[in-house]
Amino acid sequence: MPQLGSGGGDDLGATDEMLAFKDEGEQEEKIPENAFTERDLADLKSSLVNESEGSGSPAAAADPQRVYQEKLPDHMDDAGMKHQDPGMYKGSAYSGYPFLMLSDPYLPNGSMSPLSNKVPVVQPSHGVHPLTPLIPYSNDHFSHGSHSPHLPADINQKQGVHRPSQTSDIPGFYPLPPGGVGQITPSMGCLLVALILTAPPFVPPRKPQPEPKREKEAKKPTIKKPLNAFMLYMKEMRAKVIAECTLKESAAINQILGRRWHALSREEQAKYYELARKERQLHMQLYPGWSARDNYGKKKRRTREKQQDSNSDPASPKKCRARFGLNQQTDWCGPCSVPQQQSSLLTFYSLGSVSKQHFLID
DNA sequence: ACACCTTTGAAGACG
DNA sequence: CGTCTTCAAAGGTGT
Numbered sequence: 001m002p003q004l005g006s007g008g009g010d011d012l013g014a015t016d017e018m019l020a021f022k023d024e025g026e027q028e029e030k031i032p033e034n035a036f037t038e039r040d041l042a043d044l045k046s047s048l049v050n051e052s053e054g055s056g057s058p059a060a061a062a063d064p065q066r067v068y069q070e071k072l073p074d075h076m077d078d079a080g081m082k083h084q085d086p087g088m089y090k091g092s093a094y095s096g097y098p099f100l101m102l103s104d105p106y107l108p109n110g111s112m113s114p115l116s117n118k119v120p121v122v123q124p125s126h127g128v129h130p131l132t133p134l135i136p137y138s139n140d141h142f143s144h145g146s147h148s149p150h151l152p153a154d155i156n157q158k159q160g161v162h163r164p165s166q167t168s169d170i171p172g173f174y175p176l177p178p179g180g181v182g183q184i185t186p187s188m189g190c191l192l193v194a195l196i197l198t199a200p201p202f203v204p205p206r207k208p209q210p211e212p213k214r215e216k217e218a219k220k221p222t223i224k225k226p227l228n229a230f231m232l233y234m235k236e237m238r239a240k241v242i243a244e245c246t247l248k249e250s251a252a253i254n255q256i257l258g259r260r261w262h263a264l265s266r267e268e269q270a271k272y273y274e275l276a277r278k279e280r281q282l283h284m285q286l287y288p289g290w291s292a293r294d295n296y297g298k299k300k301r302r303t304r305e306k307q308q309d310s311n312s313d314p315a316s317p318k319k320c321r322a323r324f325g326l327n328q329q330t331d332w333c334g335p336c337s338v339p340q341q342q343s344s345l346l347t348f349y350s351l352g353s354v355s356k357q358h359f360l361i362d
Numbered sequence: 363a364c365a366c367c368t369t370t371g372a373a374g375a376c377g
Numbered sequence: 378c379g380t381c382t383t384c385a386a387a388g389g390t391g392t
Contacts, residue, residue: 225385230370234386242388250387254369261370276371292373296383300365366391375382 222298223290226283229272230261 227235234257241253241260261269283290 225372225383227385228371231385234369238387248387249367249389251366251368251389253387254367256369258369273371280372292384293375295385296374299384364392367389368387370385372385373383376380377378 222295223287225292225295226279227276229269229276230258232275232279233257233261233264233269233272 234254237257237260238250238253241256242248245253245256247253247256
């Protein structure tokens with residue numbers, strides 16, 4: 001491992017990161033540390049170190065380019081989506097893919113990709129049913145109208161969107177339709193059969209819909225943004241971090257996840273970038289007319305004052321990169337969050353040259 | 363009930 | 378083109 005700058009006596013591969021995080025004192029204080037047991041904290045730190053080692057390994061360091069979605073091989077490009085893309089996840093790169101691969105609920109016959117015959121590799125998230133896929137889009141999007149259980153009625157009808165038939169390779173991040181169980185093919189295996197046989201017959205309660213709810217349903221459903229790579233990573237790892245840290249506060253969890261994200265190896269991150277790319281493609285196919293702008297203003301945003309505060313943070317990664325003329329794509333900014341009103345040493349890892357530079361922020 | 367916090371990345375808006 | 382803004386998830390917390 002190229003130890004650049006520091007590294008001296010520490011035997012930990014990710015000394016730089018760890019030291020930087022600790023030395024800067026940054027957001028550690030924001031995390032309610034009293035919520036950690038000593039062991040949890042140790043575990044967390046140790047896990048961070050282990051992951052950091054991965055990112056700092058010679059192999060990772062030798063990787064000249066970070067694999068962002070724009071830089072992914074062309075063979076994974078649109079062509080793959082247009083033509084069934086049969087081998088997308090067949091490669092070894094995804095052999096251990098942690099997400100549950102379910103049948104594409106949008107296929108007319110609910111057929112599954114051959115890949116789906118593989119045993120779903122699920123890291124059983126705590127409190128998450130093992131059969132529960134990671135679902136980025138709310139069921140609301142698909143529960144409007146009996147004619148089209150999968151798509152918002154307005155989109156389905158207005159835009160004539162047909163469910164893509166080429167998405168069998170797309171991870172099953174989308175909700176199963178209400179009758180989805182019946183569409184699951186034998187490839188889902190005996191497990192579902194057993195579940196169905198042992199479970200009492202499910203008779204959906206025929207509760208009359210209250211009028212207000214109907215009004216709500218009549219409202220145009222909000223189509224959420226597709227999740228980006230980090231969001232997908234968070235979704236997968238949140239339960240794990242919560243279990244490790246006995247933390248529940250999302251803000252603190254997200255801070256940890258952000259660090260872990262940086263500690264991931266390029267290859268690990270590439271998996272999520274690729275998945276996010278496919279998510280976007282699927283989203284585009286499902287909602288061709290949708291724009292992120294559609295959701296602008298649907299959330300009440302914080303006050304202008306707050307926004308300016310956050311923007312004035314001199315240590316935000318974006319600002320750091322911009323400030324020092326670093327490449328937003330290839331230069332990874334190390335621990336950038338520094339206590340406000342305080343000078344701090346920032347560390348940048350330029351992937352091109354595998355060099356490391358320090359900048360003093362005032 | 364709902365905004366805020368906190369993270370990264372994508373996309374739109376804007377100068 | 379570069380920069381800024383907004384939103385995506387999540388759940389405790391505060392108003």
